[in-house]
Amino acid sequence: MIALLVRDLRLAIRAGGGFGLGLAFFLLVAVLVPLGVGPEGGLLAKIAPGILWVGALLACLLSLDRIFALDFEDGSLDLLATAPIPLEGVVAIKALAHWLVTGLPLTLAAPLLGVLLNLPLTGHGWLVLSLFLGTPALSVIGAFGAALTVGLKRGGLLLSLLVLPLYVPTLIFGAEVVKRGAAGLSVEAPLLLMSAITLGSAAALPFAAAAALRINLR
């Protein structure tokens, strides 16, 4: 299992795309939005939590189809399915690897972009915490979507269509945490609910994703 994690991380680093693209996309969103809505600080501060969360979510979406598609094409997935690791474990590890190369860098870069978007200083801590606890759910849900569409030729667009509605609860609670945190209100409820979604997804979705993979490998 650890070998799989190490391999996936190594591949992501060597291929270059992993970290870089998602982060660059996230940065672009944070730059383009002020250009679109105008430079007024108050307005930006107000919409910053939502923009940052939507940006992180879309950046995460960019690399989802690579979770299984590459291994499917070169035959590794067949071999992993016959290897002694349970396929559920493969899914969980691959989701973790995806989070380490997208979710985690996005979380760490977020405060910088928060500054660009005039997010009040009190909100930064909550921004990092909410992304830290919420982006794992995005990776696991994304791995489920990637497992559903792995054999398809034009799977990328379909993947977005399938995954984005599933992202709704995480997005709502995550952005709510930042919004409330920035306004100095209590964030307990949305933070707990979002963490519950992350934990629930991490516990249950690898099974659904492994089932989908087995169906697709038939």
Added chain:
Amino acid sequence: MELIVSDVAVARGGIPVLEGVNLSVSSGTALVLRGPNGIGKTTLLRTLAGLQPPLQGTVTLPPEGIAYAAHADGLKATLTVTENLHFWASVNGQGGVEEAITRMNLADLRDRRAANLSAGQKRRLGLARLLVSGRAIWLLDEPTVSLDAASVALFAGVVREHLVRGGAAVMATHIDLGIPEAEVLDLSAFRANRHIPAGHGFDEAFA
């Protein structure tokens, strides 16, 4: 340690291709599957590997007993020969990477990235993976594609040694590997009779 296939039918793309397949492979024996293109060799091997369920019949396997080598080698282009092998060795909880590299004559290439290997070299690396799988029954789908004569002989030697050590192999291949002890099974005899429904194929209810 025995692989037993009894009365198995398999389908490709929803159409039954083989039916009534009976075979068994035990320690020290090898079986070569023959038959024209499209007869269902790959489908049968995938069924034996547990990647797809048989339409009917049963496949009995020792637990975690098989290593499957498909058309695709499962190599990562950006990893070196050693890294690729190390990965599959540790996934299977095995060692012996160095030995496998020597046996498949890959020593000179050990630090080369898989992207820079020739087709035959990739194939040799893909087959070296079998040696670090620690599995007793090898399911090989056209193992000698893109191998030159010397490499085929090398590989045949590796398979024979595996048999001597108590392993077994089921191979789909068109050429004579030079493994005299291998039995040959012509799959043409099991071609599914498509006029008669295969029993509980999913589409039968609709016909």
Added chain:
Amino acid sequence: MSIWEYANPKKFSETAARILPVVAPLSALTLLVGLIWGFFFTPDDYKQGATVKIIYLHVPSAMMAINAWGMMLVTSLVWLIRRHHVSALAARAAAPIGLAFTLIALVTGALWGQPMWGTWWAWDPRLTSFLILALFYLGYIALWQAVENPDTAADLTSVLCIVGSVFALLSRYAVNFWNQGLHQGASLSLDKEENVSDVFWLPLLVCIAGFILLFVSLVLLRTVTEIRLRRLAVIEARERVE
């Protein structure tokens, strides 16, 4: 005599052919009675005026939009557990109908919202959840169409339907949390005391019955079509082989 006998495509088609000529006209009749009664023979609401009458389309279609998903969930589970093809095909057949009901609920809601709230669209929790429900339907239908092998498609969509149901429920609660909303409370409940007054309630019940019958006839019709399409594909595949 077990209910699973109807899982046989032939038996299902024969039964559907016998039921449809009864159910379809009945649904037309019920809808006609309910809508005419509702539109022309009920008084205007003292606050909402004549606009309240859109309730006879809005409420039943919203109910059926959710019930259709529920039916898809049940048939998906039946397919995964018992491998009856008709069940999977019924789920496939119900999805576009559910989507249509969702869109009707959204459009009639917008038409109603304009005079009432002064806006065509508000990010009200109920409206928002219906919009999200429409996205779930779209994804489900798209997955059915993208996968070539019908059994693979049935398996994958069933898994999606189950996971989607959980997330649809979560979204509903998340959206409630996110915005408390303008929408009025439920118009109907089993407890008669809490209902809208009888004059509106009775024709509404008739309309709901009409929508249920309409849903049943459409699902039967489309399932039979799906069965025939599947049969055609099998026959064509055979001919290619021979």
